Amino acid sequence: MIGRFLAGRQRGAAGAVLARAVSILASFLLTVAVARLLGVEAAGSYFLVFTSLAVVATFGRFGTDNLALKICGGDSKDIFAELGYGVALASLASLVGVGFVYLAMIVVDYRLPGFSPGLTLGLLSAVLAQAFAVIAGAVLRGRGHLAKGIVAELGSIPVLAMLLLLMLRSIGALDLTTALLSLAAASWLTALWAVPTALVSLAGEERSSNGPSIGGFCRYVRSRFRPLASMMGTSLLFLVLTWSPLYALSLMGSLASVSYFTTAARLANLVSLVPALQVAYLAPAFARLFHSGDLTSLNAMSARAVRQAGVLLLFPVSALTIGAVPVITLLYGAEFEPAAAPLAVLAVGSLVMALAGHVNPLMLLCNLESHALALNVLLVALWATGGLWTAGEFGAVGVAWFSATVNTSYAVVAAWLLQSRGIRSYLALSRPDF
Structure with a gap:
């Protein structure tokens, strides 16, 4: 079907x-x-x-x-x-x-x-x-x-x-x-x-x-x-949270740290290539299936997409963690070598988020905009406190760890909220019975 x-x-x-x-x-x-x-x-x-x-x-x-x-x-x-x-x-x-x-x-x-x-x-x-x-x-x-x-x-x-x-x-x-x-x-x-x-x-x-x-x-x-305010707030806060490390580092660190984190984050985003490609055609399909009430097909589609992404991402994540230094110096030059450690951390974090499923489009398209907004507000508070402190104390590497922890926590909680509405986004260890 x-x-x-x-x-x-x-x-x-x-x-x-x-x-x-x-x-x-x-x-x-x-x-x-x-x-x-x-x-x-x-x-x-x-x-x-x-x-x-x-x-x-x-x-x-x-x-x-x-x-x-x-x-x-x-x-x-x-x-x-x-x-x-x-x-x-x-x-x-x-x-x-x-x-x-x-x-x-x-x-x-x-x-x-x-x-x-x-x-x-x-x-x-x-x-x-x-x-x-x-x-x-x-x-x-x-x-x-x-x-x-x-x-x-x-x-x-x-x-x-x-x-x-x-x-x-x-x-x-x-x-x-x-x-x-x-x-x-x-x-x-x-x-x-x-x-x-x-x-x-x-x-x-x-x-x-x-x-x-x-x-x-x-x-x-x-x-x-x-609903517009919720969707705007969620999208805005998600973007701010994605790049909060830049603002934290610019306030508490240096422009060099901003450059190191940005180059590492853009390269780590390649790990998200498969999930991002899937969203290109899944988002409209998710919207149609949800509004038609066909959650069975929506869950089956999501489960298959996450399984495929998990398998395909194992190699690039391994490459970007084990070979972080040569990859960074080859692409950006030796002056960007400090970006290697943040790259390894962010690559692993991106894999964990991919296994949680396409939680962001599902939250926005399946009438959970207000829940997503509340989650993002909480994460902003975490960045305004712990994120700024981490940036000042540990620089780009510490911010990478903080970012990966915050983002994966958001994905796990969002997957749980979707599950409570009958929508399964995450990777299941066994094939679910739809």
Whole structure:
């Protein structure tokens, strides 16, 4: 039954897997390019700004990307109206986020080196572009155009940013300022192709007889605010938690430590390649199966995916733990050798998380947004206390251990919460009876 479902409803699964692989590889190669071209200290600044823009953009989307996936999966009777109001809400939230960050920079009298007020606003405008690109990608995935959606969400920005970096290097105009502005340019270029492509995918859908209105927008916000806020909060906190080590190290350590951890984390993310590839086509399938009430098929699909991932990840995890030093020095250079120890720790942690299953998309798609939000709030509190202390006392290696412990604990608790709702995400020692 699962095979027929995927064959009939999930078009282009092979293309989606390839697109996810290319996107993850592009993010990794961008890290290599930044490390090689900018050096340890400047690379640390670039990584911090890159992550911060993604954090503000996640707030700016206000959960509308996850809602778009659910809407296109059947959770709406008026797709155009819902998506239109969602984009309006995301635009408003993005502008609020940009304004808050800009005012905060003025209040604390902080300015990025080489950036005028105008250039700073140009850089921050990437928040709006990234929000549009990710929402468009979610629409494309929900409409069955999985490969295009994944590239819009994950792959296009790092690919374009890397190409722009190489172009700037070739003409001798590369420094931290131009590198960051090229990141903003890559974000807008992605939005410029992703949004029209998403609109084309909606061709044929019936439009509501009532046009958009302020009253309709207010009703949309009232009816959707709670789940949207939960989804936004969960996604935002998950991203913040993923890169909390960078902020902890920047506050309590040095930009060099930020560079070491980032390069190790990006390389360790390759361990998550298989689970990430699976999510490319499983997330829409999870949404459809859950909303149709077919938990038996959902559990069977999840169990099979986790078993496959567990087997396939044994070799890369072994390679990145045993051969951490030569791998780091080969890719990033001898000056990044201190990243080897964090790499080994993060690689093993990624394996444990993979065995817990696809808990994050399942929590967001299966009406457990508020539970996920509460878990993430708890973990933020842990990072604000133990994480900062660990960063100050033990540097990148200690933060890697703390990060792996926190993330695997989250995955285990999330798997238990899903199990309490009849959804089994984790690797079972024996074949479950569905």
